[in-house]
Amino acid sequence: MKYRSISIGIFLIIAVAFTFGISCNKATISERKVKHTILIGLDAFGSRGFQKASTPYMNKMIANGAIAPFARCLLPTNSSPNWTAMLTGVGPLQHGVYDNDWERDKVKWPPVESTDEGVYPSLMNWVKVQIPSSKVNFFYEWKGLARLFDLSQVDKVYLGEKGDVIFEKAADSFFEDLPDFLFINIDEIDHYGHQDGHDSEAYFNAISHYDSIIGHFIERLEAAGLMDETLLMITGDHGGIDKGHGSTSLNEIEIPILLYGADVKKGLVIDKPCYIYDVPVTLAYALGVTPPDASIGRPILEAFDPNSISAPYVPMPNISPTKGFFPKPPVMVEIKVDDADAKIYYSLDGSVPTKESGIVYNAPLQLNNSTLLTTVSYKNGTYSRPEVNQYRIGNGKEGKISWDYYEGDFLRVPDFKSLPIKKSGMSNEFSLKEIPHRPDHFAVKFEATLTIPEKGKYTFFSRSDDGSKVLLNGKVIVDNDGSHSSQIKNNQVELSKGNHEIEVWYFDDTDGEGLEIQIAGPGIPKQIITEKFIIESAL
Structure with missing residues (x-):
């Protein structure tokens, strides 16, 4: 399969402009480093949700791998443009998927490069073209995903309705086929974000659920001796705020990128900016595959450099119940953090607490009056981002x-x-x-x-x-x-x-x-x- 370049009027100008504008970020291609790559994409897996959820298996991955805790997805913070970026290494200006309304017959501008199906070539296409003997498997839960990519040469494509089943089948396919690239899309977490909110226990529990499933998959890989020749990455297409996403808040923009496996430096927290379009380029780098010239992503080379210096990082606290209106007192508030070695400090006056000015949290708080509660986690001289919750507590009477x-x-x-x-x-x-x-x-x-x-x-x-x-x-x-x-x-x-x-x-x-x-x-x-x-x- 060859890719076709778009050379019509303004699109050529745009492509040339981006070539000059991003030449310093052009991917560095090396010899093949791993036999297998796995990308697990969790819909609505934002940085805030990851920090607050209980994720013991992913925490173990971080301790023995690398993380970019505050990478960024693209605007708009909707699924279609960001899933496309996650597998193509470019943004909407290049791949053409402008928002969730995009369809192959509703194109506003063509991609700057395309396959015979008229979509921007993805990592699956790069691998199949450059490694003819390769195997590529694609398992997904969100029905709208397949329309974004040319899957004509993918060896195994599976659409399921339940995330657990999809993940089980995808894992089994890995051991059966030993593919060069396995992609797993899970949509279920996004469902709870929309239904219950992106700061709800249901949403956090969904992240914890897939943390456990991912952990058991890694245990199978390690038991089979395959993890030493495999690069595994986990990320999300966007975060969320309230019960939605699609706007411009950091809660929606920021996503974690986790790397684990062959040649990944252990315990590395990556400080420099990383983006969703860096994900496929990093996997391509590990496979020795060259992205198209239009690519704007770069491989996250720091993850493979033994001399990389780790940045400080402490997850933010999870407060339950979250902010809101409560008809009458008392309100019992519990605070926890997904790090056994971190301490929690809080204030009740709206100021950001420190270990000098804050109050150490030791037991649930009883709030009897409206309160502006601010909390941070603290470990080894590093504070988390502050979490601010305004509790509005009524007196049991009718409002005004x-x-x-x-x-x-x-x-x-x-x-x-x-x-x-x-x-x-x-x-x-x-x-x-x-x-x-x-x-x-x-x-x-x-x-x-x-x-x-x-x-x-x-x-x-x-x-x-x-x-x-x-x-x-x-x-x-x-x-x-x-x-x-x-x-x-x-x-x-x-x-x-x-x-x-x-x-x-x-x-x-x-x-x-x-x-x-x-x-x-x-x-x-x-x-x-x-x-x-x-x-x-x-x-």
Whole structure:
């Protein structure tokens, strides 16, 4: 199979520009280093989820292998462009897969290079062309995956409906066929992210479940003496926030890349930037295979250099229950970290704790009042990223914010005056936590009176999935409208001391939901608007 270059007008210009722009990153090709390569791609396996979940087998891999803990995927943080990047070594500008709406008959721009099927050549194609005797197996759970690649020469392709079964069949195929490259796609973790949230126990438990399955697979490889001639990599296509992904937060962008096996330096934490498109180029490097000239990925050579210096890394704490509104006290909070040697420090005043200023966590905390809890893990002079959770604890009474609930198929915040109200009630904050609603296709209008303690500049933040608007005294001050995954918009306004009428308009389309309205101003650190800012319903 030969690849065809696209040489039409602007695409040639783009390709040439990228050739010059990325020539310093061109892959270094070497002699073949391993007999086998395995790539395990876990959908929605973000850096945050990996740090918080219990992953004893992957932790063992890291201790005896390498990790880039904060690699980055591509924008948009959707599955189709990122799975394509993970196996092609290029981004949407080169491979042409612009978002999840892409189909082979819905092309906005062609790939800069393509196979006979019109898609950018993937690692599977590189291996089959350059190693004619090679074997390549492709096992996947997400039905939309195969459309992204030319699998015409792949030796074994299997689509399954249950991740455990797919993984078992893929592992068995490895021992039967001893392929040069085995790819395993697991979609199940993403399901729990959308259903329960990317900071939920169900999501973390799904990661832990596949950690165990991966660990048993590695034990089989080691027992068979195959790990010394095999390079195994694990990564994800994106992370997530709330119950969605597709936007620009670090929670969605950052993914871990784990390397384990032949010639990988033990215990290495890679500090330099790594990207999702580095994954196939690294596997190609290990196989002695050359990526196409358009490749923008680079092999992660640090993982194979015995002189590489390890960067410090400590996983962040996992707090349960996570932030949110609780109708009445007490709220019992448990904090843990997936490192037996790490200590946990916390603060209750919004400051980032240190071992000097923080409180050592030894037992579950009982919270009786609304609290801004900030935690870090600490080990060998290194702190994790801080984890901030705002607990809003009510007094068991009805809230002061009035809301009306509507249903319909919306792509923008609707004209509420033209819609029938399905139900109404009172809540403690501008969120969906206290509002009974169906899974998709609904809208909510909130109204209340906001009290401002002193004159000054105040910033209002709206994080929503899908669209929202914040109005103050009848004027839109934050416009976060449209059908989209969780994203934040903000705006600063000058306010007088006293009362101001506030409205929040929200709608949900599909694939995730969420709403948070925050405020920051003189003497007020950024925080969710709670009952302390509300004096009464506007109605």
